Structure formats: structure tokens, C-alpha cells
Amino acid sequence: MTPMRNVLVAILTLAAVASAGEKVVVYVSLDEQYSGRLLADFTKQTGIAVEPTYDTERSKTVGLVNRLIREKADPQADVYWNNEVATTVKLKQAGVLQAYVSPSAADIPAAFKDPDSTWTGFAARARILIVNTDRVSPDEMPRSMWDLTKPRWRGKVCMARPETGTTAAHAAALYVLDPELADKYFDALIANDVVWLSGNAHCMREVSAGRFAFGWTDTDDFNVALTKGAPVVRVFPDAGPDDIGVLYIPNSLMLIRGARHPAAAKRLIDWLLRPEIEARLARSAAAQIPVRRNVPVPPNVLRPDQVGKVMAVDWDRVGREYDRWVPHLKARLEQAHPGASGRLLLILGVVAVLGLAGVVLLKRTTGEPR
Numbered sequence: 001m002t003p004m005r006n007v008l009v010a011i012l013t014l015a016a017v018a019s020a021g022e023k024v025v026v027y028v029s030l031d032e033q034y035s036g037r038l039l040a041d042f043t044k045q046t047g048i049a050v051e052p053t054y055d056t057e058r059s060k061t062v063g064l065v066n067r068l069i070r071e072k073a074d075p076q077a078d079v080y081w082n083n084e085v086a087t088t089v090k091l092k093q094a095g096v097l098q099a100y101v102s103p104s105a106a107d108i109p110a111a112f113k114d115p116d117s118t119w120t121g122f123a124a125r126a127r128i129l130i131v132n133t134d135r136v137s138p139d140e141m142p143r144s145m146w147d148l149t150k151p152r153w154r155g156k157v158c159m160a161r162p163e164t165g166t167t168a169a170h171a172a173a174l175y176v177l178d179p180e181l182a183d184k185y186f187d188a189l190i191a192n193d194v195v196w197l198s199g200n201a202h203c204m205r206e207v208s209a210g211r212f213a214f215g216w217t218d219t220d221d222f223n224v225a226l227t228k229g230a231p232v233v234r235v236f237p238d239a240g241p242d243d244i245g246v247l248y249i250p251n252s253l254m255l256i257r258g259a260r261h262p263a264a265a266k267r268l269i270d271w272l273l274r275p276e277i278e279a280r281l282a283r284s285a286a287a288q289i290p291v292r293r294n295v296p297v298p299p300n301v302l303r304p305d306q307v308g309k310v311m312a313v314d315w316d317r318v319g320r321e322y323d324r325w326v327p328h329l330k331a332r333l334e335q336a337h338p339g340a341s342g343r344l345l346l347i348l349g350v351v352a353v354l355g356l357a358g359v360v361l362l363k364r365t366t367g368e369p370r
Contacts, residue, residue, distance in 0.1 A: 023049040024264040025076060027064045029083040029165075030251055034220075034286040042271050048264050053077070062087065062164045068256065069094050075258040078265035081251065081272070085121060086169040088252040089319020092118045098257040100266060104273035112250050112291045114316070121250030122273055123281045123288035126307070127170050128246075129235040130207045130222050131214040142214055145237050149188035158195045158203045158215035161333070162186075166218055166249050167200065168326050172318050173247060173311065175325035186329060190336040208232055218249075223287035223300060239308025247311045248304060250291055 028035050032054045039050045055064045065087045068080060072094065082088045091097050097118040105113060105120045112121030129142050135156075142148070148157045162171035174182040195212065197203050204221040206212050208230035222234045236246045253272055259265045271277070275295050281288035282297045289301055297303065304310045 022047065022261070022264045023051060024078050024261050024268050025051045025053075026079040026081060026265075026268065027053050027055075027068065027077045028081045029055040029064055030081055031083075031220075031286070034281065034284055034288075035081060038272065038277060038280065042268060046267060046271070048267060050268070062168075065090060068096050072096050072257075075256050075260065077256050078259035078261045079268055080254050080256060082119075082254070083125075083251055084166050084169045084249045085119070085252050085315045086172050086318045086322045088119045088254060089114075089316055090322055091254065092116070093320060096257060098255045098259065100255040100269065102253075102266070102270050102273050104270045107275075107294075108273070108291055119252045119254040120269075120273060121252050122291055123278050124248045124250040124291055125166065125218040125220050125286075125288060126236060126246055126248050126302075126304075127166065128217060128219055128222060129214050129237055130204055130217045130225065131233050131235055132207050132210050132212070133231045133233055134210055135213040141233075142235055143237060144243070145185065145216075146188070147237075148194060148215075149185070149192045151192070153192065153213055155193040155195065156213045157192075158197050158206055158212045159189065160199045160203055160216065161196045162329055163326065165199065167216065168322070169249055169318065170216075170247055171329050172322045172325045173313050175328070176314065176318050176321055177244065177311070179325075182325075182329075183332070186332060187336075190333065196333070219301075220286040220288060224285055226300070227285060236302075236307045238311075241309060243309055245309040245311035246304070246307055247313065248289065251288070 026039065028039075032052075036052070039052055042048065043050050053064070064080065065082075068075075068077060068091055071077070080088075080091070092114065099117040101117045102120060108120060108122060112124075114120070129147075131142060136142070140152070147153070148159070160167040162168050171182070171186075174185065197206065200217040200221050201224075203212075203215040204217045204225050207215050207217075208225045208228070210231075214235075219234065222232065225232050238244050239246050253269050255262070255265055255269060275290075275292055278288070278290040278292060278295045279297075282290055282295065282301045287298075287301050289303060290297060293303070
């Protein structure tokens with residue numbers, strides 16, 4: 001073997017070893033059941049190991065967003081895959097994100113991309129009403145978000161608490177659109193005894209089981225109920241020409257400023273933003289809605305042009321005002337139900353006392369020493 005060939009073999013060997021050792025750390029707010037398989041396939045195709053950290057349903061997006069802000073001076077993640085956009089803009093405002101223009105995003109509409117290139121949207125979900133057809137007749141079918149406020153449905157409808165995830169993004173978008181309208185809407189929900197649940201999936205399960213007539217959720221959660229044979233239908237509310245429109249919330253991908261594995265991070269972003277991935281997410285149980293018009297979709301996935309009017313959203317403003325409106329609404333809910341947490345503690349205390357009394361009584365009856 002010639003010296004030149006020895007050098008070439010050595011270079012190729014080192015390159016192979018380096019490639020085999022590549023990894024990318026990604027924080028993920030999209031449910032693991034949908035994102036995990038894609039990340040595993042990325043590793044199979046590229047040889048780059050993926051170390052994912054997932055959010056929980058209860059703290060959806062908020063947990064990882066706060067963690068990324070805390071880690072800003074010493075970033076642990078390379079990529080963040082958010083399941084919405086409002087908190088992504090928060091990260092941009094906090095200086096957590098690094099601009100990156102992915103070649104895979106060239107045909108993604110400008111409405112789903114940050115003008116400063118710090119994030120790119122893809123694979124959207126729509127905010128819909130999930131309706132139990134055993135409890136709601138066709139002539140009573142809701143058509144608007146305001147139907148949750150009708151006396152006919154007092155205490156019979158549900159919604160995730162608007163503190164995290166797409167529900168918080170939805171609330172913030174309504175406040176940015178019209179603060180007076182948003183206050184009026186949420187006050188009407190409170191007055192009509194809407195039941196606040198822990199998340200969109202929770203609302204989907206409760207409506208599917210018939211414990212509520214209908215409620216807010218996302219299209220991915222609705223599709224899960226549908227595939228399980230639940231007696232439910234979806235309603236895209238306020239889609240008429242004079243209505244505020246249906247809210248579509250895309251996933252968003254971003255490169256973390258100071259990422260330790262920037263080359264691998266960019267390869268992951270490029271891989272996930274391909275049309276093929278939008279098509280896979282559309283075919284999956286998540287039934288995600290491609291933001292590109294040329295991506296094929298199954299019959300159960302409806303594009304915005306098949307539904308009606310789309311809500312106009314300034315995501316940059318929604319993100320900038322997120323920390324104003326979400327706490328505002330949280331305080332409003334707490335004011336409407338003051339002492340809810342205190343009452344829970346009181347109930348738990350009473351239960352504990354009764355339990356202790358029962359133990360003492362049992363010991364007296366059996367003659368055991370106290």
C-alpha cells in the first residue's frame with residue numbers, strides 16, 4: 001500500500017469514526033408517540049444519534065421553554081421541536097435562538113416562517129370542537145366558540161386550562177386579536193360553568209366517554225378518538241366569511257444559540273422540514289396538517305381551504321404579549337373561583353383527620369396500643 005493510499009485510508013477511517021460519534025440533543029414538545037419514530041428513522045438514515053427530552057402533557061411547552069431560558073448561558077439542547085409557536089417567539093425574544101435558513105424550508109409559505117429566520121413552522125393542527133354525537137343531536141351541533149357559553153350547555157362542556165400548550169397559545173391569539181372580545185368570551189365561559197381540565201387530550205377523553213357534550217381540543221387529539229371508534233365528530237368553529245376564523249397552530253423547529261453540535265443540529269432540522277415528513281405526520285394518528293399545499297394528505301386531514309376562513313395571526317406579536325395575556329387570564333379564572341386550591345387543601349385535611357380518627361377507633365376496638 002502506497003503512502004498516499006495509507007493517508008487516504010486513514011482520513012476515511014477518521015471520517016467514519018467521527019460520523020459514527022455524531023449526536024444531536026433535541027428537546028421535543030410534540031408527543032413522543034408521533035415524534036419518537038421520526039427521530040429514530042433520522043438516526044437510521046444518517047447515523048447521527050439523537051438524545052431527546054420530551055415535555056409532559058400537563059406542562060406542555062412551558063416546561064421545556066423555561067428550561068431552555070434557564071440554560072441560555074450554558075445550552076444543553078441543540079434543537080427545540082415545539083408543538084406550537086407562541087412560546088417559540090418567547091425564546092426568540094429571550095435570545096435563546098440562532099438564525100438558520102434551512103434549504104428544506106424553501107417552499108414553506110412565509111406565514112409559517114420567522115422573518116428573522118430563527119424558527120420555521122410545519123405540520124399544523126387546528127383548534128376544533130370535539131362533539132359527542134350521543135349527547136348532541138344534529139340540530140344542536142355547535143358552530144361557534146360562543147356555543148360553549150349557551151345556557152343549554154351549562155356545566156356540560158370542557159376546555160383545557162389556558163395556561164400551557166396550544167390552549168394558552170389560542171388564548172393569547174384571541175387577546176392579541178381583540179382584548180375586549182377575549183375577556184368577554186372567557187367571562188362567559190366562566191359564567192356558564194365550563195369545566196377546566198388538565199389538557200386537550202383529557203378533554204378529548206372526557207367528551208369521548210360522554211361525560212361532556214363537547215369541548216375544545218386539537219385535530220390530533222380528535223383523530224385519536226376517531227380511530228378508537230368514539231362517537232364523536234369535529235367542528236371547525238367560526239369558519240364563516242364574517243367570523244374570526246379557525247386557528248391553525250404549526251409545529252416549529254429552531255436551532256439553539258450556542259448549540260454544542262451545530263452541524264448535526266442543522267442536519268436534523270433539514271431532515272424534519274422535508275415535505276416527506278409533513279406527509280408522514282399527516283398519515284399518522286396525529287393527522288397533522290401540512291403547511292405546503294403540494295403535500296398529499298389522507299381523507300381525514302382537511303386543509304384550511306377545505307374548511308373555510310382561517311384566523312389571521314401575528315405570531316410574533318402573540319409571542320411578545322404571551323406573558324401579558326396568559327397570566328391575565330389565569331388571574332381572571334382564579335378570581336372567578338377564589339380559594340379553589342385552599343378548598344382542595346381543606347378537603348384533603350378533613351380526609352386525613354377522618355382517616356386518623358378511624359385508625360384510633362380501630363385500635364381501641366381491637367385493644368391495640370396507641
